[in-house]
Amino acid sequence: MALVLRFTQILEFLVAKGQATEMQLSHLIKVSQQTVKTVVLQINQELIDVVKIHYQQHVYRLEVLDFDELELLLAGGMKAAADFSSSEKRMAYIAKLLIDSGTYHLIDEMSDVLAVSRGTIQKDLKKLSLVVKSYHARLDSKPNRGVRLLASEVNKRLIFVNHVYDFYQYELGYDPKFFSLLDTLYDQLNLNAGQVTLLERELLFSIHRISQGYIIEEQIDNYINFASEQPNLLVFFSKLEDELKRNLTQYEQDFMAYPLNMNNNFPFDTRLLNKALIHRLINQITRDIFEDYPIQINRQALIDALQYHVTFLINRTVCHYQEKNIFFKSIQARYPFAYQLAQITRKSIWQVTDLMISDIELNTLAIYFELLLSKVRIDSPKQVALVASVGPAVRQVLSHQIQMIFGEEMAITMLTEEAVAQDFSEYIAVFTTIP
Template sequence: MALVNRWYRILEILVAQPNTSLEAMRKELGISMKTLLTSIEQLNDVLDEAVQIRQKTNRLYLEVYDYARLETILAGSLRKESDFNSSNKRASYLIKRLIQAVSPLLIDDLAEEIGVSRTTINKDLKHIKSLAKDYQIRLSGRPNRGLEMIGTELQLRLFYLHHVYSYFETDILTKEMYRFLKDLCRDYKIPRKTQELLIKVIAITVDRVQQKKLLTAPISYYVNELAESEMIEQLIYHVELTYQISLSQYEQDFLSFPFNIQYLDKLAYRPIERQEVENLYGKMIKQVKDTLLVDFDEKQLFFEMQTHFKFLLNRLIFHVQANDIFHGEIQNKYPLAFEMARVSSEELAAHFGYSLGLSEISYLALYFELVLHGNEGASYRQKHQIAVVCTTGRGTANMIKRQLRRVLGNEIEITQYSEEDFNPKLNDHYFAIFTTIPLKLEHLNSPVIQITHLFDDQWLREEWQRVSHYHRKNLKTITLKFSRLAKADSYKEYLMAMISELEQSALVDADFRRRILERERQQSTIFGNDVAFPHTINQLSTKTVLMLGILEEAYQTDKESLEFIFLLAIPSEIESQTEAELLDLYDDIFQIAGDKELKTALRQVKNQAEFVIFTKEKGVL
């Protein structure tokens, strides 16, 4: 990653998360800690005191005293100030020349223009070819004829938009146009970021139309819900009048896209139903269900997310991604929903040839989480019966009750006992028992929480989550099995060994083996992070069967590594209780897949008894 681009990535991450750990930043950039610290020091030297990155212990903080200055920097001022010693600026210049050229360009001529060697130009062109893949553009060159860039007009414009304007100013917009845009954006309260994108889009539209490089077809999957709005009509009229050009509906749609990639409060969107959008949504959901075998109300999901989905598709079409929301934490908090979003993103990436970033996947995951667990709020609103048992005085007991109610809210009803009053035989029916005397209550069926860090809110919430998790896991609808797997020559051999154990235990039907292999032929169930998740329907049992296989020796191929196989046999008919626990089970599997500490602990498990202990101690599976 070139230095200037690294600076911008650091700033973008800190704008999204102003308080970020050094390690998280290092992993995000894929560089060494020394390189990161040097880059931050260099960036601070370039920035003035209005914007600075501070380090306290192992965390980075973005301090901003002049937001106008920060916005100018984010708009590309540092890139524009760079020279041709920057490989990215050279690449930007070459893209500019190739897209604007009316005939092929010779490498020697380009090298002379920039003042670098032919070898350097060839390296830059290799980089450009890599960038162009995201836009389905190819760089074509023949000896004695020269280079030319080949792609659709839409993709050429987008390539220019995202890889040229950051480094070179535009002189197409007149002072009158700038004044008009300033008034328009003030009247409709258009965000600064959208304004900057709009200026670039107007400039490239005018330039290409004047060159007779026109859009000649509708933009697939694009939903322009502002086509008939007063604001867009004003904008189109002013552009046509100022530059004496005529904009077709296709050009108007392109010019409008900066307003159609996120919802802006002051704009009059008119909802449009597009069958191709619904069809694409259907393909995406089918892929999720086929891959994960999880069931949910897809109509309800579409109802909840259709506006977001339209804007998401628009962002994919125009290569603009949301990167300032929900960064990083959703994957840990909602593992199953995140995995569903990740599978969805792969389907969309295959369709558009452009991958979704972490923030986009995380945002999508929230909608899946909503449809998976949206109805659980009703059960949580039921009052949970809590007991407080302690040897201290009434004042301390009241303090404990107040703290519990303050942190846990109104979903609890608290009964207070002294040590002498509490009868284990009569009072063993509580959702949780908070106590200062846990050893005397260790044989109860009710979950017991020893009061050690009562005024640590985070500790209390974690303990409450653990208790809630215990109650969900105590539904007894899952059979757990465990096996250490001796070295084999293929993933299929490991699977066959595990299935044989399940067949010998009479836990799966005779056709289970065939269904697993059929799914594997359709799509590999090795999910990455050293984890495989083969799963299919089981006709034999009404319980879910989960078998964990830990490989004695990691299985390696050119593309992947494997240590843990979670083999899941799912009942063909699932009751609501079983379904709820199955969703929790999915969450746990994907939580383990993304948690190095849990996988380290799991590697130490040797047998079925230790596996059961692991599940109880770690609160998973």
């Protein structure tokens, strides 16, 4: 199974980027560069009719031979073929068992079904416990009764979609009418491939859960459904209700629409923005930044720059939607100050929402800060202030030295010591002989 995961990680990265260095793939799958060569060779042998990875001057490039088959493989086809020698497959089986039943299950029973030792199951449960913890869920264990999963219905579905579905998608069988409804919806909404894949898997599993009597009965905290009034989606839900012969709660519809609310690439009503939450966040962010860095930040500019990004970022974090990591450590190295501001913002978001954003989101956030900082640099008047009680000759020497540092295009404003109480925010630097 480790090999299947490496196949998937390398192919997903090459699909996103087109090419990668040996070092990038080595960091990606956490093996040596020599092992990367071996894995790439295996990909070329196993998927000979699907892809070809070319290697030249320490760079790997992807050539796709069968786009449809590659899409199926990356959508979970490779994981579905894995066996129980894989810890991840065993964890998926255990999670599925606990989600489906909602009751306790004995470790010995799992051990017999999966044909592994009791100790191996306990190790798998320990790993699974860490996974579900990030969903505000936990594994409850009792002697002679076994283990059960304690989680909200929303988080049970998210755990299944994100960690189980790829392994057991082919066990979910549905009426062809449902797929016909889905195809119509995809065409009407003009969705991209990623949205289609995620929407299909979560809808299929949601319908499975609803048919079993499990209903979402609470609002999803900090999440906004921007598609709540989308006409085509409402028609789809109406037809789905007819097929299921039951009404869908607003909370169910909000959850089912979550793949449409992960990115700002779908028409949405800006009036649905949670202005109160955004303002609380921006206030916290500016306070936290100023505490570490005494720099002046235009609060409205920060709101304009971040309000949509932060809103969708929170949606992704709530739903544990993970963007592909195409930056690695290059963002931190290239934009160190913007990255530090992003780290402060991550802490601010956690303080306000109790949500911890991922390192991938941190990279994207740093880019937004760099863009904001770049705009400030471009828009700011290029001038410095010189406050000195000296004669004209000395002032001329000081001005010359300042221009040697900043360039001749820098405007220098001469001020007397009486000006020390004024607002210097319009200057990018102040030189003074006055204490």
